[in-house]
């Protein structure tokens with residue numbers, strides 16, 4: 368029997384035993400540094416000569432593992448394995464597939480600390496964020512398994528005299544999963560497992576910065592007894608195999624999460640029908656954000672400042688949902704800004720392995736570090752840096768939480784996704800102007816409104832063009848099953864992860880109409 372869905376609880380790190388367990392997990396992970404990670408094609412582990420290394424972003428001289436790189440020929444072999452496995456996997460009943468994946472989530476739960484500890488090293492996640500990442504991965508799997516069981520018999524359609532009709536769901540075929548590094552377990556696992564619960568097979572190309580945690584999922588899938596070839600693991604350089612995976616004539620769907628530049632490229636390439644391809648590819652492209660918190664006059668300025676700081680600097684602002692714009696009414700602008708600066712000055716930054724009290728770790732890599740540093744320089748010309756602004760990449764890629772004030776909506780800092788711990792403040796005359804500024808971006812992912820004015824909340828519900836809109840809280844931390852996640856405009860295809868409709872992205876609908 369499968370019990371009702373409930374979210375995986377967060378680990379309480381104020382509890383000494385939980386603290387101790389996590390420290391042990393960090394030690395265990397450390398012992399595995401230097402491990403070699405293979406490709407996995409049809410269940411076979413393949414170690415290639417061509418490799419790259421994964422490093423600790425808080426200590427970039429520390430190599431965590433060396434990773435085999437798939438060539439185009441190996442992508443072809445993986446696709447052949449996925450096609451072959453599809454022939455039998457699609458015939459498992461939805462219930463059989465779902466039950467196997469619930470076993471997968473049970474194994475993940477037992478290894479939770481170890482998986483989270485690996486993300487502390489490989490992604491620079493603070494303990495609570497790493498724990499949340501693993502928990503969300505479990506939630507996605509448990510939620511999608513139940514969704515698929517609900518769809519197992521299709522949906523009712525009408526019968527008429529002498530005619531019986533069935534409306535059923537069937538899988539699509541082999542496809543490709545391309546996840547980002549910022550939720551290296553949750554998004555990677557969710558976007559790999561949803562298509563396979565639906566009966567498809569997958570080639571998983573992990574993000575370059577976080578292949579070790581992705582390989583942990585591969586090991587767990589094997590341990591749970593997933594048939595060979597259902598998920599094939601093809602890490603590699605996206606410049607060498609990215610287009611090839613997307614363009615492949617046998618790729619039926621691409622589930623991508625990442626930047627706007629890559630997402631739009633994939634969307635365009637997948638639209639082209641290749642020689643030998645007799646179907647249209649489906650693309651899920653969940654991309655970036657330029658998310659805002661709007662602060663009205665006559666409101667709780669403590670709540671406003673706390674929401675802005677949490678949403679801007681949690682996991683160093685490296686969330687597509689992160690607050691990168693604070694749009695504040697002129698009557699409370701100075702007060703909210705001052706409170707936000709004071710809260711920001713209290714944040715601790717360092718190697719997150721050192722303890723659960725380190726609020727912020729490094730940013731992910733040199734490229735991101737340089738990019739964020741450059742944006743801070745631009746911001747110091749467009750507005751004024753009033754908190755943070757310091758950067759140091761001598762040991763790890765550290766960027767201090769940074770607030771830039773007095774920006775205009777069209778400033779670069781207020782238009783482009785920075786994907787780091789930087790938030791810009793802008794002052795508005797009234798709520799109408801605040802709404803105009805909020806929508807003055809190509810993106811439409813998350814937003815929040817801090818207000819006591821019900822009319823303003825109603826106006827935001829109607830006019831603020833974002834997929835996830837929140838009242839009197841921050842704009843990050845959607846919970847599976849409660850806040851299905853995905854955005855409008857250039858934030859993507861709004862596939863809404865963790866929603867009752869998500870599985871439909873990986874299914875085709877078929878009608879069986881029988882005359883008596």
Ligand SMILES: NC(=O)c1ccc[n+]([C@@H]2O[C@H](COP(=O)([O-])OP(=O)(O)OC[C@H]3O[C@@H](n4cnc5c(N)ncnc54)[C@H](O)[C@@H]3O)[C@@H](O)[C@H]2O)c1
Nearest residue numbers: 546547548573574605609610625626629653654655656687
């Ligand atoms: N909307 C969402 O749900 C969501 C969630 C998380 C992250 N994001 C976005 O992700 C971005 C950060 O992630 P990133 O830096 O890893 O993004 P990215 O676009 O650089 O990379 C994402 C993935 O695409 C792969 N890739 C790169 N070039 C490719 C190509 N030509 N063909 C195929 N695959 C290719 C990468 O290897 C990686 O696995 C931010 O913009 C963030 O907002 C969005």
Ligand SMILES: N[C@@H](CCC=O)C(=O)O
Nearest residue numbers: 686687688843844845852
């Ligand atoms: N779902 C996450 C964001 C995922 C993207 O980075 C949130 O709601 O904060």
